[in-house]
Amino acid sequence: MKNWFNRNATHLAIIGIFIAICLIYFSPAWQGKVLIQSDVTQAQAMQKEIMDFKQEDGKGPLWTNSMFSGMPSYQIWVSYPKNIGTHIMAGLKGALPYPMDVVLLYLLGAYLLFNVLRVKPWLAAVGAVAFAFTSYNFIYIEAGHANKAYAIALFAPVLAGILLTLRRKYLLGAGILALSLALEIRVNHIQVTYYLFIALLILIGIELYHAIKEKKVQDFIKAIAYMAVASIIALAVNAGLLWTTYEYSKESIRGKSNIASETKGSEQQGVSKEYAYQWSQGVGESITFLIPDAYGGGTYNKLDGNSNTAKVFSNKGYSIDQVPSNLFQMYWGGKPFTSGPWYFGAVVIFLLVLGLFVVKNRLKWWILSATLLSVMLSWGKNFTFISNIFFDYFPLYNKFRAVESTLVVASFLIPILAILAIDEIIKNGKTIEKLDKKIIYSTAIVGGISFIVWALPDLFFNFQAPNHSEWVQYLSQQLQDNSFGQALGNALVQDRIGLARGDAFRSLIFVLLTAGVVWLLAKNKMKATTATIVLGVLVIVDLWGVDRRYLNKDSFVEKSQAEQIFFKPREVDNLILMDKEKDYRVLDLTVDPFANANPSYFHKNIGGYHAAKLMRYNELIERQFSKSINEDVLDMLNTRYLITNNKEGTSQSIRRRDRAAGNAWFVDKVTYVKSNEEEMNAIDSFDPKKEAFIHQEFKSKIDEKRLGRPGNSSIELTSYKPDHLIYEYSAPNDVMGVFSEVWYDKGWKAFVDGNEIPILRANYVLRAAQLPRGNHKVEFKFEPQSYYMGENISLIASIILVLALGFAIWRERKTATPVG
Structure with missing residues (x-):
């Protein structure tokens, strides 16, 4: 044991430093404080019903009725207990509070990769920090994109496994690849x-x-075979997750439209280009890789009292504090809004450029080509030549939005080449031809760009948002003073220029300091260990300083305070919750009802927020609620309460809708429709309690001779769980029952007294069933084969993964062959 500690003392010391870094940066988390994250609170609202039933039953339901009148919980929260990745990630999250756990995973994963790349431990540690502290890795945390952060953190171990396998460390490489890829998919x-x-x-x-x-x-073929087996195991470990996601995606807005007249067309699958390209990185905006706030930083960066804009207000007798912060946005790029810039670090960018000159490792060409592709794809609508090729022809690419996210690849690869540059100089500096000139060229390129933006900021940039002219005109109209509005517009531009100049000078200093260290290292004026330490300090000071702008102590609040901010019930919520019947739904018009999940925390909501809602329900929203609210559709969705604002927006009121149809009813008449378009048009105006519109594709499942009038009949929901509903009814005749539950044919089953019956689709989005006369019990159970069979596959694959990885480690230790 003592020998083991001696052999691994350096690694253990570095891990200790990583933990210390996390502890220092996120000290509020140790105090029990939590981040204020709008996306996390939205997720908590989405999950509320699921978690309530999980606490009661010990198992989260696979369906929830708290959003969009009902949807699978696959993309909200589902437990996959037979997946080993579930337990590994739970262990990591249990060891350290969020977000320390994810940052430690950033650091450890990258450190493993740099060791596989044969970089000396302390330089590998510098590389790990350079990757981990890339600005968007922290901005994603601040925004609440936890799963995205975990997925990025696992990039490095996935690549480590691939590189080991390609180096003929077949068993160890494949084992690491299988485990890391299984975790990558699991998050x-x-x-x-x-x-x-x-x-x-x-x-x-x-x-x-x-x-x-x-x-x-x-x-090569042998390595590919091992990697293929490892990938199959990783996929099988996540069979339940992948199968349900694939099945659901075809029915979501990422799948095929049901109505030919919809904007995207019936034959096109995936999201629209307009939607996908909405968050496109500006071509010029890529300057933020080097100069963080060249484009104003985040949308909600605030102006202080010393700003030019504040002085213009002061000259008119106003205070900047009296002005809404969203009226004067420092960010001036083309995105609707942004939390901050993609900043890779002035130190890292300098070393990247130097790496292009000095690194001989063929990984350089992969890093360069993959980075350039990721940057060009991030430009989206600003560089459609490349983006459209991928969007139109590359499989699955059109399923995703916010194309700027492709920069996660650049943010991962750029620090790798930067560290390889230093590693090359340390190991082979004496044999690198014209190293002096290469350092000078790199300094001239990177330092020159910083100098130009500092000295002549408006040479290439105008610092005006795309809507600048309209914004100035709006200001002038509101202030009834054209000169005042123009002065404010000019002042804001000057404030943006000042911000860009400040960061350009900052980056210039870091570039010159880094160039000096590299120069001294190349000239043997500074030892490699000293140079590594100094570079590590420069990297962490550079990136830490920028990350603190977007994720700092002020981002944390007491847990009780966070709950009060987002989940404190209003008077109207309390009044609605007094209704003893829990089978109704609510439409909250005090927020954007179909882009806000918070009402789902308290109520069964016909609205909500989800990036992949059911396509059929989304079409209902677009056709029946976008221009005006269709009261008949509200009736069939059993909407008992509307929440509205008063004219001033200072208070809320509720309107009880007594005409809501209830959770189930029997109709007098069934009308068949020939198409989805006809079915949608049919519900423009109708009485859902009397008539049901059913697509003719279900006609063969209906016995028309048994379609009788309900007469003196009744039906009641007697037991409620989101994925298991029980009704009891009494009817003198065979009847057609309509249920105010969303139709989804990938797992729902219906039973009358234990005997399965067909589920029909009625009124475009609801379930219906033909029921026999008499007194009976009707059950709806959500039992998707994709989940249950997928979980069994996951269990088998998880066992195989553990055994294979254990064997690979045993074999590696037995042979004792050095890595590489």
């Missing part, structure tokens, strides 16, 4: 995993080229 952010996959395809292509060139095709 369930398919979008960023997909972008990593694109980058890895390029790597495999380059490796194939070199295998052919070096006549090592057999070794």
